Amino acid sequence: MPWDGEVANPIEEFSRVRAELGDTFAIEAPDTTYLFLFSPAGVQAFYAVEEAVASKGIADWQMLRRKLPDELFLDRRTFPHDLFARDDVAAYLDLVRDVLATTRAELGDDGDFDVFSFTRRLGHRIGLTTWAGPCGQPGARLDALIEALDALDGAAAFVEPGGMQEIAANGKATEYAALARAEELIAEAIAERDAEPVRFEDHFQRIVDAWAGEPNRAQGIARDVVLVHLGSMSNLFAALGWYLIDVVSRPAVLAAVRAGDRDVAERSALESLRLSQRSVMMRAVSKPCVIDDGTTQYSVERGVTLATLLPLTNTEGLDLEQWDPDRWQRRRLRADRLPAARELVTTFGHGPHTCPAQPFSLSVMTESVMDLVGHYDFTPHFASPTPVPGQIGGVARASTPCPMTYQARPSPHPSRREERRPSRELTRAELAERAARQ
Ligand code: HEM
Numbered sequence: 001m002p003w004d005g006e007v008a009n010p011i012e013e014f015s016r017v018r019a020e021l022g023d024t025f026a027i028e029a030p031d032t033t034y035l036f037l038f039s040p041a042g043v044q045a046f047y048a049v050e051e052a053v054a055s056k057g058i059a060d061w062q063m064l065r066r067k068l069p070d071e072l073f074l075d076r077r078t079f080p081h082d083l084f085a086r087d088d089v090a091a092y093l094d095l096v097r098d099v100l101a102t103t104r105a106e107l108g109d110d111g112d113f114d115v116f117s118f119t120r121r122l123g124h125r126i127g128l129t130t131w132a133g134p135c136g137q138p139g140a141r142l143d144a145l146i147e148a149l150d151a152l153d154g155a156a157a158f159v160e161p162g163g164m165q166e167i168a169a170n171g172k173a174t175e176y177a178a179l180a181r182a183e184e185l186i187a188e189a190i191a192e193r194d195a196e197p198v199r200f201e202d203h204f205q206r207i208v209d210a211w212a213g214e215p216n217r218a219q220g221i222a223r224d225v226v227l228v229h230l231g232s233m234s235n236l237f238a239a240l241g242w243y244l245i246d247v248v249s250r251p252a253v254l255a256a257v258r259a260g261d262r263d264v265a266e267r268s269a270l271e272s273l274r275l276s277q278r279s280v281m282m283r284a285v286s287k288p289c290v291i292d293d294g295t296t297q298y299s300v301e302r303g304v305t306l307a308t309l310l311p312l313t314n315t316e317g318l319d320l321e322q323w324d325p326d327r328w329q330r331r332r333l334r335a336d337r338l339p340a341a342r343e344l345v346t347t348f349g350h351g352p353h354t355c356p357a358q359p360f361s362l363s364v365m366t367e368s369v370m371d372l373v374g375h376y377d378f379t380p381h382f383a384s385p386t387p388v389p390g391q392i393g394g395v396a397r398a399s400t401p402c403p404m405t406y407q408a409r410p411s412p413h414p415s416r417r418e419e420r421r422p423s424r425e426l427t428r429a430e431l432a433e434r435a436a437r438q
Contacts, residue, residue: 001029002161002392003066010161010392011278011311018312024293031062032284032305038313040341041294046281046308047343047350049291054283054306056353062284063393066164067157068230069176071223077210078224080231081356083131083203089363091202092130096364099125100371102138107376109408114401115380116241123237124149124229126364132225133204134189145185151178154230158280158393179226186222236361238395243272243365245385245402246323248378253325258373265366267325273347275323276396277310278387281346309392313344320345331362376406 002010014036017025023039037046051057061073103122107113124146129136135145152175157164167175193200193208204225211220247253247268256264283306291298291306300306315321317339327337333345348355355361372378381403387396 001027001034002390003063003157003164004029006162007390009389011309012389014309015312024296024298032303034282034305034307035291035298035300036307036309037291037293038308039293039295040339040344041292043308043313043343044341045291045293046283046306047353049283049289049306051352053287053289054285054300056281056283058284058286059282059305063157063282064154066161067167067172067175068152068154069172069179072179072227075220076224076227077220078207078228080228082210083206083228084356084360089359092360093363093367095129095136095202096126096367097371099129099136100368104371104375107406110406112381112403112405114403115245116238116398116402119241119244120233120237121146122368123233123240126368127229127232127236130360131203131207131228132186132189133200133202134192135186135204135225141185141188145182148178148182148185149226149229149233151175152182152226152230153233155234155394158278159388159391159397161392162390179223182226183219183222186225187218190218190221232357234393235395236357236364238397239269239273239276239361240365240368241398241402242276242396243269244369244372244378245380246272247369247373248404249380250323254373257370260370262366262370263330264325265370266331266362267328269362269365269369270328270331270347271323271325273395274314274320274345276387277314277346278391278396279310279346279394280307280392281310281349282307310346314346316344331358375409377409379405379407381405 001007007013017027018036018038023037024042025036027034027036037043065073099122103125125136125138125142127136128142128145136142156167189204190208193204199205207221207224207228210224211217214220247257247265253264253268257268285300285302285304285306288302289300291300318337320339327333329335333339333342339345343350348358348361382400385398385400385402388399391397
């Protein structure tokens, strides 16, 4: 496997192995045997297996701990499920719109950026504003926190799997220092929240409340924030980058999105996601079980890892190699555009482990792209970008820079002009009023 030794392009390599061995095959690695499943019944069985029998949590942890300090996984109290359990779209959409207004004020009327650097920073700001309250406010603390979080970057475990041996050799020294720095910075934000005269009802407050009265409260809150945030940065900012590129480079879709067609915007987001998926899905078997791939029943022992690979299944058959938002009806594939099993196409997952942040992520993606293309004309200065070849997991990162220039569009009506005024930090009174509204 790519983290055990050099594999230049794991996705191509898996495609080749599968052509040779068929839809079900095993790979012996030093720490586990991977049972890869690609047939319709095999992939259905993969998503249906219960956590108590084959664990996604353990499989993810085994991958991420190659990069992240173990302490980050211990004693967590708030998980994305807790944050997104209620239908919070209205609560976070206001925050997302504020971040977008601030971002536009910083961009000014024209300029250029690298698409994925831009969406990465935007992803940090939207995420931190949503679940870490004051940490998302522009300024030196936000910049320092982004630097620490980028050094921690759990996603490197699957974006640069070949680099994990060096991280182990260094005893994760960089990551431990970055975690300590992030804890320090988040502690400042906790102190600010503690000093607020009003009670907030936002996601950050839920994390803060979970640690009420604990002696290690500040560290506990900070680590909850960091783990949620790193989970978000695995996919969201990269997905936003591909989505912006896809919309900007298709005039008819761009016109519809600009005209405010949210349905087209959301279906386009799903389509960009489908095609940019590089995820390897894994389940660590903890109880012996039987997996039926449609032709054979496999008795699977404890310690084996079940796996499937989205870049292969998401693009196979029908016309699945093409970008076409019309294959979606709202958030599901249309009945007449289905592959042999619905589970063969994955954006946010299937069954019990479906992404709890799907509504949040789709709102952030559509809101961001609708806002940006509504205010700017973009001109890409790159040929078709390609994914980082060594990546196996998450949404693709681009292998080369993707520069774009932007130019403000004439405002259709005065309220738009109003929005483009440089924004400012909210006063305490405004924050309090907003908290009361939520
Ligand atoms: C475009 C953005 C995103 C995409 C494409 C995405 C994709 C996915 C997929 C495919 C799964 C299922 C994995 C499996 O079955 O093994 C998943 C699960 C999960 N995602 Fe996301 N995700 C996104 C954003 C986020 C964000 C923003 C967060 C957190 C803030 C998050 C947290 C999680 C968690 C905690 C799970 C595990 C759920 C469980 O095991 O029950 N995701 N995501």
